[in-house]
Amino acid sequence: MPVHWIVLIVLALAVIGYVMGRQKALASAGGNIRDLHSLPSYYGSSVAIFTMVFSFLVLIVWLIAQPIVIENQVAGSIPPEAVREGSTLGLMMSDVRRVADGLDQAVSQGAMTSEDAASIRSEFTDVRDRLGAIGVALGSDVGPAVLRAAQHYRALNATGNLFMTIVVLGVALAGFGFALMRSHKDFRARNVVETTIRYILIGAASIAILTTIGIVLSLIFNTAEFFRLYAWTDFFFGTTWAPSFSGRGGSSELGFVPLLWGTLYISLIALAVSVPIGLFAAIYLSEYASPRMRSFAKPLIEVLAGIPTIVYGLFALLTVGPLLLSVFGDGGLGWMKAGTAVMTAGLVMGIMLIPFVSSLSDDIINAVPQAMRDGSLGLGATHSETVRQVVLPAALPGIVGAILLAASRAIGETMIVVLGAGAAAKLSLNPFEAMTTVTAKIVSQLTGDSDFASPEALVAFALGMTLFIITLGLNILALYIVRKYREQYE
Amino acid sequence: MKTMQTEAAEARLGATMNAAKETKISARNVQVYYGDTHALRDVDVDLESRTVTAFIGPSGCGKSTFLRCLNRMNDTIDVARVEGEIKIDGEDIYDKQVDPVQLRAKVGMVFQKPNPFPKSIYDNIAYGPRIHGLARSKGDLDEIVERALRRGAIWEEVKDRLNAPGTGLSGGQQQRLCIARAVATEPEVLLMDEPCSALDPIATAKVEELIDELRENYTIVIVTHSMQQAARVSQRTAMFHLGELVEFGDTKTIFTNPSEKRTQDYITGRFG
Incomplete structure (x- = not known):
């Protein structure tokens, strides 16, 4: 399932959670707002927060981690002897990605079925021609190793995406259920909302600080690298x-x-x-x-x-x-x-x-x-x-x-x-x-x-x-x- | 019997003293406008030399405004406009010939909140004398500073730390420093705009004592919200209300037998 669908579903769940949480809290107080610990909107918000926050966190981490993990797996599966003369594993991996993207496009345009894409062999088909026909230009002929790696890449990605969908929606539903269960007139929903707001603000501040630290660190490491290659005395005291x-x-x-x-x-x-x-x-x-x-x-x-x-x-x-x-x-x-x-x-x-x-x-x-x-x-x-x-x-x-x-x-x-x-x-x-x-x-x-x-x-x-x-x-x-x-x- | 006698004696003494004093400041038909607001209307008053005159009245009645007319501090407010005639020693201070800078050297002012400059105690006092070139030499200036600090009744407290910043003193000390600073330029008139409103009772007592001593040499005008203070330090009192001068006379008369009902109501705390 594409990422934007997951996001939309979670958001929809959050909206439903808001309405239900609010109603449940009100119902537990017999419709009397004064018996509630917090205003009704806080109960709704707390359900929406539990639905959204953790699932989105999981989604973000997954989106960052999945490409790295898959890349490593695919790269590991390519035999060293398959790397061509004058090329590197890194260059080959970018070929793999390009072919995989091309196959994705071919499938989405209907030029190939997904079974075709998973099973074509460079020995029988000119992959470069077939992809060129649908507007995906490749720099060189696609070798068997690259094509197999690309298919492996696609397969892993598909599994990864499926698991991601399941896990993220699962987390959202769990949060939804948990928060809805707690939505009762004595529950301190206002405190939950206040704490969440504080953490969101802390998050924003730390992103700014972490970025600064990152920039400084990259400066420091590259500077150290430079001083390994060039004497610091010549740098600081050289007049030319x-x-x-x-x-x-x-x-x-x-x-x-x-x-x-x-x-x-x-x-x-x-x-x-x-x-x-x-x-x-x-x-x-x-x-x-x-x-x-x-x-x-x-x-x-x-x-x-x-x-x-x-x-x-x-x-x-x-x-x-x-x-x-x-x-x-x-x-x-x-x-x-x-x-x-x-x-x-x-x-x-x-x-x-x-x-x-x-x-x-x-x-x-x-x-x-x-x-x-x-x-x-x-x-x-x-x-x-x-x-x-x-x-x-x-x-x-x-x-x-x-x-x-x-x-x-x-x-x-x-x-x-x-x-x-x-x-x-x-x-x-x-x-x-x-x-x-x-x-x-x-x-x-x-x-x-x-x-x-x-x-x-x-x-x-x-x-x-x-x-x-x-x-x-x-x-x-x-x-x-x-x-x-x-x-x-x- | 005895008290009646002393009262009569005091009254006689007061009368002769008053007779001996000449008019220092005379205001005729003074009007002040802040933009479209008519802040002060038709003020006629004669202030005597070597006398403490208190201006009393509820907030916003125009007493500070009138005080600021006497050294043309209202000139620094863009929207303020003064009409009428104010004479000091017979000279119209709003005449085009008069330089407000010179006037302010002659008519010193102490403000509601102590406002020492962010300089040393010495430099705070020496500020005016330096600007007006009152000292011929460093020794001369030292003497002026010491004399001013003594007159401000603060010499004993600060003589060992003249180079410490004036802002580091306590509120009451700061206010006496400001009085000493005003005195250092040898003014003839001293205007005080609620000089004790930011001070505690002990500091207030010191400042009041100081005002009483300064009366020998200066014409003092003091704006105050405290009836007791007006009664304690002043010989003459002017009561303002809603931009008008309601009543002006001997402090004793104003406080014991006011001729206006508004004065009576204000003094007894019925409004204001």
């Missing part, structure tokens, strides 16, 4: 970045320092642009602007945050770069060779970060109690004295936090760098030279045709890991600062 992709011969130099320098340099310029502008904009909006001006200007500034970074990248490439070149290039001061430079990317990234700084700072400045301002104004301080000496010091921890968050955004930014700063990994102080960052290099290391097990590809994970640690450190520092000083004016 010159990957040579395997096949061309020669060894790569994968020094991290030029990339880190490029990242920090560009981020620094970005912050030098965004922090003053963003902060002053925030002060204007929260302290000086009239409510009308504020309600008009704040969303406009926040529109900047909604622009995709690739659009900023285009802006850097097509507008800012040529503009800078016309001033600092050969026609002007002669410091700049091409439009792509640290300055180009830094300026555009700074513009991108303005709304981050201003929006966060604005909220933080607004959170400074009005009593502080009144106290200062009441002492005869002017507006700007009040802002400078009372409001900003009170808001400073939050503002520092906002700046650190903006910094970790800047460090993680990719598209603007790819388009605006060029791709040359260089150690230089000249802001008008092309440089590149960690993120941009991760992109170029993984978008090539390189072997995934080579240090040239694995270095991406080491770069990603290092970047992750840097931004994580910044975020933790930001949170720590914000938290430590938050209560100061309470």
